Amino acid sequence: MERHEPNAKQKRAAVISALVLAAVAAGIYLTVIAKFVVYG
Amino acid sequence: MSAATHTHDHGHDHAHEHHGPPHGITRWLYTTNHKDIGTMYLWFAFTMFLVGGTMALGIRAELFKPGLQFFDPQFFNSLTTVHGLVMVFGAIMPAFVGFANWLVPMQIGAADMAFPRMNNWSFWLLIPAALLLMGSFFVPGGAAASGWTLYPPLIIQQGMAIDMTIFAVHILGASSIMGSINIITTILNMRAPGMTLMKMPLFVWTWLITAYLLIAVMPVLAGAVTMLLTDRHFGTSFFNAAGGGDPTMFLHIFWFFGHPEVYIMILPAFGIVSQILPAFARKPLFGYASMVYATASIAILSFIVWGHHMFTVGMPAAGNLFFMYATMLIAVPTGVKVFNWISTMWRGSMTFETPMLFAVGFLCLFTIGGFSGLVLAIVPVDITLHNTYYVVAHFHYVLVSGALFAIMGGIYFWLPKWSGHMYNEGLGKVHFWLSMIGFNLAFFPQHFLGLAGMPRRIPDYALQFAEWNMWSSIGAFIFGFSQLLFLYIVVSTIRGGRKADQKQWDGADSLEWTHLPTPLPYHTFETAPIIK
Numbered sequence: 001m002e003r004h005e006p007n008a009k010q011k012r013a014a015v016i017s018a019l020v021l022a023a024v025a026a027g028i029y030l031t032v033i034a035k036f037v038v039y040g
Numbered sequence: 041m042s043a044a045t046h047t048h049d050h051g052h053d054h055a056h057e058h059h060g061p062p063h064g065i066t067r068w069l070y071t072t073n074h075k076d077i078g079t080m081y082l083w084f085a086f087t088m089f090l091v092g093g094t095m096a097l098g099i100r101a102e103l104f105k106p107g108l109q110f111f112d113p114q115f116f117n118s119l120t121t122v123h124g125l126v127m128v129f130g131a132i133m134p135a136f137v138g139f140a141n142w143l144v145p146m147q148i149g150a151a152d153m154a155f156p157r158m159n160n161w162s163f164w165l166l167i168p169a170a171l172l173l174m175g176s177f178f179v180p181g182g183a184a185a186s187g188w189t190l191y192p193p194l195i196i197q198q199g200m201a202i203d204m205t206i207f208a209v210h211i212l213g214a215s216s217i218m219g220s221i222n223i224i225t226t227i228l229n230m231r232a233p234g235m236t237l238m239k240m241p242l243f244v245w246t247w248l249i250t251a252y253l254l255i256a257v258m259p260v261l262a263g264a265v266t267m268l269l270t271d272r273h274f275g276t277s278f279f280n281a282a283g284g285g286d287p288t289m290f291l292h293i294f295w296f297f298g299h300p301e302v303y304i305m306i307l308p309a310f311g312i313v314s315q316i317l318p319a320f321a322r323k324p325l326f327g328y329a330s331m332v333y334a335t336a337s338i339a340i341l342s343f344i345v346w347g348h349h350m351f352t353v354g355m356p357a358a359g360n361l362f363f364m365y366a367t368m369l370i371a372v373p374t375g376v377k378v379f380n381w382i383s384t385m386w387r388g389s390m391t392f393e394t395p396m397l398f399a400v401g402f403l404c405l406f407t408i409g410g411f412s413g414l415v416l417a418i419v420p421v422d423i424t425l426h427n428t429y430y431v432v433a434h435f436h437y438v439l440v441s442g443a444l445f446a447i448m449g450g451i452y453f454w455l456p457k458w459s460g461h462m463y464n465e466g467l468g469k470v471h472f473w474l475s476m477i478g479f480n481l482a483f484f485p486q487h488f489l490g491l492a493g494m495p496r497r498i499p500d501y502a503l504q505f506a507e508w509n510m511w512s513s514i515g516a517f518i519f520g521f522s523q524l525l526f527l528y529i530v531v532s533t534i535r536g537g538r539k540a541d542q543k544q545w546d547g548a549d550s551l552e553w554t555h556l557p558t559p560l561p562y563h564t565f566e567t568a569p570i571i572k
Contacts, residue, residue, distance in 0.1 A: 005151065006150075006151070006154070006229070006230055010229050010230060013228075013229045014154040014155070014225040014226075014229040014230070017221075017224065017225040017228055017229060018154070018155065018221050018222075018225050021220070021221045021224060021225070021255055022217075022221060024255060024256075025217050025221075025255050025258070025259045026259070028255075028256065028259040028260060028263075029259035029260075029262050029263050029266075030263075031263075032259065032260055032263030032264070032293065033263045033266060033267060036267060036278050036289075
């Protein structure tokens, strides 16, 4: 018996979730630095 | 912790023999199996726990009596700094990620994590980070000596060890963020049919919320240390007062990360304890929904209390009052949790095997740590106690008897499932009581030392602090060496012993106990379970 894999819908949702979360993390990082670069 | 090996050795499940684990070092280097990666996280965490613990024993040996015994003050400060960094980023956090890897997929009925290769990468990033951190002891100037909070101006003035520490923090942060993305996407997208969010075990809930916290605050720390790096090497003055920068601003940014970080280290512990207590009380968890909401409330409130770490920097009175009351507010959802745990045990058919002992120990001692936190939340009291041993006692009650006791209880709870063997119950109880006595002897007197005015981060002290310091050091050595017994128990359990049952604990009701054999096969949930 082969190990069951997530279906296509689950895979697509997982990739979208991951991209959104990665963008949030990158956004927070850049915002913290940009705030001090721009406003001191 | 080597479930896969035992699956083959004992031939429990022939269906898995065609795709069991590869052998040798490549199994661990290239593995994408959540159980293997969980095992590596747990061993890494334990190794770093021993490294950080050795530093702690060095600190306590130095403080055994007044006067300088073994170390010069600079090296002593390096020890306290790296001890903190190693324990926070190298031991406690990776241990909880290890639990998440082992348990989250199984408890939601998934075959594995959503991104197994990224999972592998998240783990292996820890190794260069740990090497950078430990290697910093051997460069000119010695390891960072600024305290684990990396405050400027000290952090700007020291040598290249600081750059190594900053890179280590960056790498650890990247690892944590990738791990968090994996955990969130797994929980949100890979649950078995019928496994609604409000049916998930509390451990999964606490990790879901913890992962969101990590994604929100690790980039803040990364931003802060990036700016430290540019202050050191690229002529900026974000935090360098000599160039017009503001060191206090670093404190604000650091603690905006740092206080949620405290909850990152304790929410998964709440999850573990919420699984252990019902199992040994043989009752369902009291107030499941309120536990979920309380966990979320604690996480949200953790973003608005950072100022209580810096009452003495000269914030406006209104700011101090805001942070004081916001901090006290956290006692409400935390109180809900403690109430629910006690209610879970109320009139339960309780037995006190080792995991239960650690869970009850957690409950008693973490509550002490919570109450001393409330004491420190009061601004005028904090101004007196700031930077004293009272603070050291407080956060060790939260992080050792809180997070660490939950981790140990969790290991005893799930080790039979993971390894297929029962640990030695008698030795487990000896380990618990030695830890309990050693811990309290080490850290309870530190409340007295702090109240008497002994500052933290000093290698020498006035004579009036001598007696409690001696007892504290004796307790620390009892606690430290009792962990070697823990190592022996775990290794001997993995290597053999009495066979564990599929449902070793009567009241355990999550999927790994009810749906999966013991020891766990290499791949679980070949077909997704249907949850009713």
